[in-house]
Amino acid sequence: MGRFTTWFHRMGSPRWFFDLSRPWLVGFLAVGVTLLGVGTVWGLGFAPPDYQQGDSYRIIYIHVPSAHLAEALYVAMGVAGIVVLVWRMKLADMFIAVTAPVGMAVTGIALLTGAIWGRPTWGAWWVWDARTTSVLVLFFLYLGIVALRQAIPRADQAGRAAAVLAIVGTVNVPIIKYSVDWWLTLHQPASITFTAAPAMPPSMWVPLLINMVGFYALVAAFLVAGLRNEVLLREADAQWVRDWLERAS
Amino acid sequence: MADPSNEPLLCTRGLACGVNGRTLFEGVELTLSAGDLVEVRGPNGSGKTTLLRCIAGLFTEEAGSVRVRPPERPLYLGHKPGVNPMLSALENIRWYLALEGLSRDADVCRDAVDTVGLGRAGRVPCATLSAGQRRRAALARLVVTEAPLWLLDEPFSALDDAGQDLVRSLIDRHRDAGGAVLCATHEPVGLPDAGRLELPG
Amino acid sequence: MSEFLAMGGHGLYVWLAYGISFAVLAALGLRPIVARRRFLSHARREAHARRDADARRDEQRRGRERREG
Amino acid sequence: MSIAVAQVRRDFLVAFRARADAVHPVAFFALTVVLFGLSMGPDRQAMGELAPGMVWVLALLATMMGTDTLFRRDFEDGTLEQLLLHGRPLFVAVLAKLFAHWCVTGLVLTALSPLAGLMLQVPAEGLPALAGSLALGTPALTLIGAIAAALTVGLGRGGMLAAVIALPLFVPVLIFGAGASLAAASGASPAAEFLWLGALLAAALTLAPFAVGLALRVSQEY
Numbered sequence: 001m002g003r004f005t006t007w008f009h010r011m012g013s014p015r016w017f018f019d020l021s022r023p024w025l026v027g028f029l030a031v032g033v034t035l036l037g038v039g040t041v042w043g044l045g046f047a048p049p050d051y052q053q054g055d056s057y058r059i060i061y062i063h064v065p066s067a068h069l070a071e072a073l074y075v076a077m078g079v080a081g082i083v084v085l086v087w088r089m090k091l092a093d094m095f096i097a098v099t100a101p102v103g104m105a106v107t108g109i110a111l112l113t114g115a116i117w118g119r120p121t122w123g124a125w126w127v128w129d130a131r132t133t134s135v136l137v138l139f140f141l142y143l144g145i146v147a148l149r150q151a152i153p154r155a156d157q158a159g160r161a162a163a164v165l166a167i168v169g170t171v172n173v174p175i176i177k178y179s180v181d182w183w184l185t186l187h188q189p190a191s192i193t194f195t196a197a198p199a200m201p202p203s204m205w206v207p208l209l210i211n212m213v214g215f216y217a218l219v220a221a222f223l224v225a226g227l228r229n230e231v232l233l234r235e236a237d238a239q240w241v242r243d244w245l246e247r248a249s
Numbered sequence: 250m251a252d253p254s255n256e257p258l259l260c261t262r263g264l265a266c267g268v269n270g271r272t273l274f275e276g277v278e279l280t281l282s283a284g285d286l287v288e289v290r291g292p293n294g295s296g297k298t299t300l301l302r303c304i305a306g307l308f309t310e311e312a313g314s315v316r317v318r319p320p321e322r323p324l325y326l327g328h329k330p331g332v333n334p335m336l337s338a339l340e341n342i343r344w345y346l347a348l349e350g351l352s353r354d355a356d357v358c359r360d361a362v363d364t365v366g367l368g369r370a371g372r373v374p375c376a377t378l379s380a381g382q383r384r385r386a387a388l389a390r391l392v393v394t395e396a397p398l399w400l401l402d403e404p405f406s407a408l409d410d411a412g413q414d415l416v417r418s419l420i421d422r423h424r425d426a427g428g429a430v431l432c433a434t435h436e437p438v439g440l441p442d443a444g445r446l447e448l449p450g
Numbered sequence: 451m452s453e454f455l456a457m458g459g460h461g462l463y464v465w466l467a468y469g470i471s472f473a474v475l476a477a478l479g480l481r482p483i484v485a486r487r488r489f490l491s492h493a494r495r496e497a498h499a500r501r502d503a504d505a506r507r508d509e510q511r512r513g514r515e516r517r518e519g
Numbered sequence: 520m521s522i523a524v525a526q527v528r529r530d531f532l533v534a535f536r537a538r539a540d541a542v543h544p545v546a547f548f549a550l551t552v553v554l555f556g557l558s559m560g561p562d563r564q565a566m567g568e569l570a571p572g573m574v575w576v577l578a579l580l581a582t583m584m585g586t587d588t589l590f591r592r593d594f595e596d597g598t599l600e601q602l603l604l605h606g607r608p609l610f611v612a613v614l615a616k617l618f619a620h621w622c623v624t625g626l627v628l629t630a631l632s633p634l635a636g637l638m639l640q641v642p643a644e645g646l647p648a649l650a651g652s653l654a655l656g657t658p659a660l661t662l663i664g665a666i667a668a669a670l671t672v673g674l675g676r677g678g679m680l681a682a683v684i685a686l687p688l689f690v691p692v693l694i695f696g697a698g699a700s701l702a703a704a705s706g707a708s709p710a711a712e713f714l715w716l717g718a719l720l721a722a723a724l725t726l727a728p729f730a731v732g733l734a735l736r737v738s739q740e741y
Contacts, residue, residue, distance in 0.1 A: 007513075010505075035494075040468070044464070044468075045454065049458060053460035054458040054459065054460060055457040055459075055460050055461075055464060056457070056458075056460035056463050056464060058457070058464050059463065059464055059467045062467060062468060062471045065469070066471065080578070086497060102478055105474050105477070105478055106478075106599050107471065108474060109470070109471045109474050109475075112467070112470050112471075113467040113470070113471055116463050116465060116466050116467040116470075117463065119463055120460045120463050122456065137687045137690050138687075139474075139731070140686055140687040141687045142685065143683060144667075144683055144686075146682060147670070147680055147683055147684070148670060148680065150671075151671070151674050151680055152741050153269075154268055154269060154672065154740065154741055155269050155270075156309070157737060157738075157740050157741050160737045161670050161734070161737050161738065161741075163668075163735050164670065164730060164733050164737060165670060165684060168618070168666055168688065168730050169688070170728070172687070172691070175691045175719075176687065176690050176691055178657065178691075179690065179691035179694045179695060179715070180690065182692045182694075183698060191529040206534075218476070220505075222478045222479060222481075225482035225483070225486075226481070226482045226485075227604060228482075228486075229482050229485045229486050229489060232486075232489055234270075236493065237270070241493075242497070244489070245493050245497065246495065248490065253568065262679055305604050306603075306604065306606070307600055307603060307604060307739055308740055322604060322605050322606055323604075323710065325600070325601070325604050325674070327597060327600065328598025329595070330594060330595060330596060330597055330598065330622060331596070331597035331600065331601045332528075332597070332598070333533055333592075333593070333596055334534040334596055335532075335533045335597050336533060336536070337535050339529060340529070340532065343525070344525055344526075344529045344598075345601070347521055347522050347524075347525030347526070348522065348523070348525075348602065348605045350522070353521070353525065374536065386523075445660065450622060
């Protein structure tokens, strides 16, 4: 078989992933923490205030990365869903099981920071702004997957059902984003909307980029840690787990 | 490809099924050829129903393989009757014939409904029938089907003696015509030279 | 330093947003660690139980052999 | 093609025979419209502006109620597993079933919508757009709701779960549907919204049945 396909199939075996993922975990964690630290300090302390919003805009350094990542994680689950249904790969099913709650939490961060940021900007805790609304709908998409997975008694069927829903959801994400954007920006009351990202000077968007990468890396570390636990849980009575336990304890 | 005519109707190799990591049964080697009848016996929860559903393609096996000789699909009579309560036995059997891709002329259906002893009761919505009658409406499939492999899950449940004899006669007729039957039961089918597959508890 | 905390009057919102976000991130970070520790203790307890059971069974077998021998 | 014809005839017969079931969503729709009418207070102009959106949300909820019972009946009596067993392409059977179901619920809601609109003070020129948008929207809602219903059919109390799953997927159809009727009610041309509704319906018609078939096959093994 070609090099890629052997890699792809070996990647599928949870044990192979478990043995190899340890350095990834450490790497992602280190990169994530440092970059997020640097980006946050820079964004809060050194970036110039916005001429219109003053300092409240600094919330974007946490809102934009989390909103961006929330959507990326959902699409990643959609791709993993295809892998589950087509190649029946256990690791992809575990990925969805681990990513769904983490993605929901990240979407929660994006939602809360968006609402809190709306308060000084538009004077209300919740404004039906296009971006915050599509994040809200994304939250319900995650809720659907988490709720469906928990409701199904048989584990591998819960995985396949969640895979189907993740694919259907992923197809709908762009449609939802567009329709919400069309509906809310078309009927937008005459207040400002902060959707123009790079119209900022470098001293403003560089920390944003750093935070974005930092956020991705940190959450990636959480996912790898979660996946390692999921592998141990599902292969608990396999021999290699028992040997690993002896060595670990 | 082996010559299809003498390929066994059903062949399983090392078949294993489980739920959430708990294995129900494993290493099931089963070969059914024309005229065979095998009873699947075992205590409750030993996976009799799961084995039949797995062979029917309604349950994903954990390991091993299931080979049903193409082209026909097996007939599956499960706990659920497979009969729509809003429709009459007659209308249900017409739909089932279309499902198997057979011609749906009226007298084949009438004959099937009468054979299973429903008669006039075969023309009223099944919701108004008794459990036994609804079971007979499900048995009508056994009269019209051309599927060589039958998977029967406790076919005698909710049937009176006459009903049970009807099932035995249908099985006999099917075996003589070169079909095979895999039957999950608690008590013996009461037919000659029946094979036996014991599933451990 | 104090005007840094004031954030031009929007201090409440900025620190509230960052506080919640890092609290959620911390929770996301702790969750796998707690789950792993629970799994390890559970697995270790099970391993001990299995070892005791084996020991007891060997004991009974040796007992039976002495009586029959 | 005979299986398709037999399936369509069977599903129409079942839907017609079980029309008592189909009354529930329609009764729910009519009742909630009346409740809104009562509770909105006397201000005609305000009610007229909000009414199109409300009629649409109520039609969405009524459709969701109907779709959930749709597969449950076939799942419980075992005809669904017979369909899966024979490896028939589910696309045809699912489309036939949903079309029969829509005729008994979605179509009735669409026919009732002008009456509901009048009761809720929707201006006269807004009524055709309300009915038109529902005519395009309710089949799309049925198709999308069917995916959620199919995913939860194997579970005992799937009803609420199906709604939670379907809610976000309904958002685009709801936005363009309500948008069309609101635009027409305020005198603007709802052409853009209708084009979008048509596109969403076309997408749902071609993609949803595959997802429903796959979901039914998966939920068969819960």
